[in-house]
Amino acid sequence: MTPQPCFTLDRSQPEQLTVRLDGAWTLHAAPPSPADLLAALASPVRSLAFAAAALDDWDTQLLIFLKTIIAAARAANISVDLGGLPPGAQRLLALSEAVPATSTYDKSGRELLVTRLGRLVLDIAGQAREVAAFTGEIVLAFLTLFSGKPPFKTRDFFYFVQNCGIDSLPIVSLISVLVGVILSFVGAVQLQMFGAQIYVANLVGLGMVLEMGALMSGVIIAGRIGAAYAAQLGTMQVNEEIDALRTMGISPVGFLVLPRMLALMLMLPLLCIYADIMGILGGSVIGVTMLDLSLVEYLEQTRKTLHLSQCGQGLFKSSVFGVLIGFAGCLRGMQCGRSALAVGEATTSAVVTSIVLIVVSDSIITFFLYR
Amino acid sequence: MTTDPVPVIAVKGLTMAYGSFVLQRDINFTIARGDIFVIMGGSGCGKSTLLRHMIGLKPPAAGSVWFGEENFWELSEEDRAGIVRRAGVLYQSGALWSSMTLAENVALPLQHYTNLTPAVIAELVTFKLSLVGLAGFEEFYPAQLSGGMRKRAALARAIALDPDFLFFDEPSAGLDPISARNLDELIMELRESLGATVVIVTHELASIYAIATNSVFLDSETKTMLATGNPTTLLRECQDPTVLNFLTRGTGKREVRTV
Structure with a gap:
C-alpha cells in the first residue's frame, strides 16, 4: 500500500509558508484538496516554499497540483521558491512555462447566429x-x-x-x-x-x-x-x-x-x-x-x-x-x-x-x- | 553551373489563404534556370501550399506565378496543363497509384503523352527505374516497398517525361540519414543530366546546405518571407534573427556543419 498523498503547512519562519509534501503523488491516488492551502495563501504571506523530503513518488498529478498553487500565489503577489522540489519536477514546471501560450492560428470562438447562418448558406x-x-x-x-x-x-x-x-x-x-x-x-x-x-x-x-x-x-x-x-x-x-x-x-x-x-x-x-x-x-x-x-x-x-x-x-x-x-x-x-x-x-x-x-x-x- | 539571368519561374506579390485565414502574404522571388531552389521555414508556415500554387493545384488568393513570360494562373486551363506537363512532381507521401505496379505507374504518363509502342515504353520504364536503383522491381506494387524505395519510385515517375522543372515536397522526410543523402545526390545528378530546374520544399538543414543554390525563407509568425538567396550566403550575412536561428538550428553559430 503506497502512502496517500498529503501535505502539511509550516509557518515556522516569519511571512513564509512552507508546504511539506508527503506520500505518493501519483495518478493512482486522488490528491488532497488544495482548499486549505489556498486559504492559507490569503493570509499575510510574502513567500511560498516547498519541502519534499518526505515525498515518496510523484508524477504529473503533483505537477498539476503545484501549477494551481503557483498560479494562485503569483496572482496574490507571493514569491514562489521551487528550490525544495525534486529537480525533475522543477525542470518540468519550467518547461511547461517556457512555451508562450499564444498561437499563430486565430481560433474562432463563439459565433453569432447570423454569422453561422451566413456560413451555412455559403x-x-x-x-x-x-x-x-x-x-x-x-x-x-x-x-x-x-x-x-x-x-x-x-x-x-x-x-x-x-x-x-x-x-x-x-x-x-x-x-x-x-x-x-x-x-x-x-x-x-x-x-x-x-x-x-x-x-x-x-x-x-x-x-x-x-x-x-x-x-x-x-x-x-x-x-x-x-x-x-x-x-x-x-x-x-x-x-x-x-x-x-x-x-x-x-x-x-x-x-x-x-x-x-x-x-x-x-x-x-x-x-x-x-x-x-x-x-x-x-x-x-x-x-x-x-x-x-x-x-x-x-x-x-x-x-x-x-x-x-x-x-x-x-x-x-x-x-x-x-x-x-x-x-x-x-x-x-x-x-x-x-x-x-x-x-x-x-x-x-x-x-x-x-x-x-x-x-x-x-x-x-x-x-x-x-x- | 549555368547562370542564365532570365528567371524561369517568378513569384510576384503572392498571398496564400485558406478561406479568410491568411497563411502568407507578399511573397516575391525568382528562380533562374538550373537553380536548386529551396523553400524553407518552420512547420505549418505554408511551404507545401506555396508548392501547390506553383504546380497548379490551388489558385493563389492574390499575386501571380510566372513561368518565363507567361502568367500561370491567367492562362487557359489547357495552356496551364501544358506547363504542368513540363514539370515532374514528387509528393510528400510518394503518391504512387496504389492499384498499379511500379512499371505501370511510370508508364502511365508515357502512354498518355506519347505514341510509343508498348515495347519501347517497357524499355523506357526499366531504364527510369534503374536510374533510381529499382531495376527488377517493375512488377511490385507500392504497398510491397519500403518508404525510401517508394520515394525513389515516385522520383522515377516524376522524371518519366524528362521534365524541365522538378518539384519536390519534403523528399527526405521519413528517410534515414543515408537514404536521405543518397536521394540528395540523385537529385543533383538528375538535375545536371536533365538540365532541369529544381524546387524543393524541405527543412532538412543538411540537405539545404548540400544542394541548394537559392532559397526563400517563410515565417509563420510575421506571415511573410524573411529572406531569399543562397542559404550558405544567408548563413554568413543574414541579419534577421529568425532566419539565423533556423539556419543554425538555434545555436547562432555561423558555420556550415558538413554532415
Whole structure:
C-alpha cells in the first residue's frame, strides 16, 4: 500500500509558508484538496516554499497540483521558491512555462447566429457549385469517349464490371429470392380468403418487375459498390494520388470516375433483370409448396401478366439508379478531405446519398409513369 | 553551373489563404534556370501550399506565378496543363497509384503523352527505374516497398517525361540519414543530366546546405518571407534573427556543419 498523498503547512519562519509534501503523488491516488492551502495563501504571506523530503513518488498529478498553487500565489503577489522540489519536477514546471501560450492560428470562438447562418448558406451554395462542376466534368469526359481512345485503362473498366456485376450475384440472389418469398406470403394470406391463390403469381411478378427488382438491386449496389467507390477515391485523395494525376495532366474524372460510372450503368440493369427472375422463382416456391399450385401453372400465370413495357419500366429505373449511385459514390470520394476520418465520412455519406436519391427518383419516376 | 539571368519561374506579390485565414502574404522571388531552389521555414508556415500554387493545384488568393513570360494562373486551363506537363512532381507521401505496379505507374504518363509502342515504353520504364536503383522491381506494387524505395519510385515517375522543372515536397522526410543523402545526390545528378530546374520544399538543414543554390525563407509568425538567396550566403550575412536561428538550428553559430 503506497502512502496517500498529503501535505502539511509550516509557518515556522516569519511571512513564509512552507508546504511539506508527503506520500505518493501519483495518478493512482486522488490528491488532497488544495482548499486549505489556498486559504492559507490569503493570509499575510510574502513567500511560498516547498519541502519534499518526505515525498515518496510523484508524477504529473503533483505537477498539476503545484501549477494551481503557483498560479494562485503569483496572482496574490507571493514569491514562489521551487528550490525544495525534486529537480525533475522543477525542470518540468519550467518547461511547461517556457512555451508562450499564444498561437499563430486565430481560433474562432463563439459565433453569432447570423454569422453561422451566413456560413451555412455559403456552404450550401459552394456545394451546389461543386456538384454542378462535377456533373459538367463527367459529361465532358463522356464526350471524349466518342473521340476514340477512352481516357481510362480498359483493364480497370473490366475489373469494375466484374466487381460490380458477377461478384454481386450471390448477395443479389439471396435478397431477391427472399423478397419474392415475402411478397408471395403477404399476398397469399389475403388472396386465399377469396380462393384466388393463383393471383399470387400476378402480385409477385408485377411487384418484382415494376419495383422491387430495381429497388433492391439498387440498394444492394449502393451499399456494396457506391461505398467502395467513395472509399477508393477518398483514400487516393488522402495519399495525394489524385493530385499526382492532375499534375500529370490526366483528368481524374476521365481516368477514375468514368470507368466506375460506366461499369455501374452497364451492370445495374443486368442485375435488375437477374433480381426480377430470382424474385419470381422465390415466389413460385411458396406458390408450389403452400398454395398447391403447379410450377407450370404459376409460371404461365406470371407470363400472361407481364408485358414487355412493364419490364422496360423497371429497367429504366435501374439505369437511373446506376447513374445516381455512381455519381454519389464518386462525388463523395472526390470531395473527401485528407484524413482517415474524412474517408469514413465520405463512405457513409455516399451510401446515404445514394439511397436517398434512389428512393426519391423512384417515387418521381413512378408518379410520372402512372399519371 | 549555368547562370542564365532570365528567371524561369517568378513569384510576384503572392498571398496564400485558406478561406479568410491568411497563411502568407507578399511573397516575391525568382528562380533562374538550373537553380536548386529551396523553400524553407518552420512547420505549418505554408511551404507545401506555396508548392501547390506553383504546380497548379490551388489558385493563389492574390499575386501571380510566372513561368518565363507567361502568367500561370491567367492562362487557359489547357495552356496551364501544358506547363504542368513540363514539370515532374514528387509528393510528400510518394503518391504512387496504389492499384498499379511500379512499371505501370511510370508508364502511365508515357502512354498518355506519347505514341510509343508498348515495347519501347517497357524499355523506357526499366531504364527510369534503374536510374533510381529499382531495376527488377517493375512488377511490385507500392504497398510491397519500403518508404525510401517508394520515394525513389515516385522520383522515377516524376522524371518519366524528362521534365524541365522538378518539384519536390519534403523528399527526405521519413528517410534515414543515408537514404536521405543518397536521394540528395540523385537529385543533383538528375538535375545536371536533365538540365532541369529544381524546387524543393524541405527543412532538412543538411540537405539545404548540400544542394541548394537559392532559397526563400517563410515565417509563420510575421506571415511573410524573411529572406531569399543562397542559404550558405544567408548563413554568413543574414541579419534577421529568425532566419539565423533556423539556419543554425538555434545555436547562432555561423558555420556550415558538413554532415
